[in-house]
Every structure is written in structure tokens, then in C-alpha cells.
Amino acid sequence: MKNIHIELEHNKKFGNTIEIEMLNNLVSDNNTELMVFTAYLQNALSHFCAMNILIEKGLYNSAFALVRVFFDTIVRGHYAV
Numbered sequence: 001m002k003n004i005h006i007e008l009e010h011n012k013k014f015g016n017t018i019e020i021e022m023l024n025n026l027v028s029d030n031n032t033e034l035m036v037f038t039a040y041l042q043n044a045l046s047h048f049c050a051m052n053i054l055i056e057k058g059l060y061n062s063a064f065a066l067v068r069v070f071f072d073t074i075v076r077g078h079y080a081v
Helices: 002-024 032-056 060-080
Strands: none
Touching: 002 032, 032 060
């Protein structure tokens, strides 16, 4: 179980890094592809953070249920762009 907590800390830092990068890079209104990509990235990031919170609370089944939604968002974002 100690490894899970180490990975959760790593995931939190990774998620924060991605969020900071998204906030620092503004997307212009005329770049539709980048706007769509950013929307899917934000959606995937929220699922990623939610899975980490559920794992931290010991709700592994609920976290596992979000894996499909997480990858679905990634695939849709890739297809859309």
C-alpha cells in the first residue's frame, strides 16, 4: 500500500503541472482545434484527479469505473482533433 501513496503523490504533482501549463497558455478564439483539444484535456484531467481521490479514499471499484470514461475522453479528443 505504500507504493500506492507514492504514486498518488506523483499523480498529484503531474496533474498540478498540467493544470498550471493549461492556465499559462491562453487559447485564442480563432483556433478551433486547440479549443476542442483543451476542452477534452480539461475533461480528462478532471477524471484523472477524481480517480486519484477515489483511490486515496480506498474506493478502488469506483476509481476503476472512471477508467473507461477517462480513456473514452482521450480517444474522442484524439479523433476530434
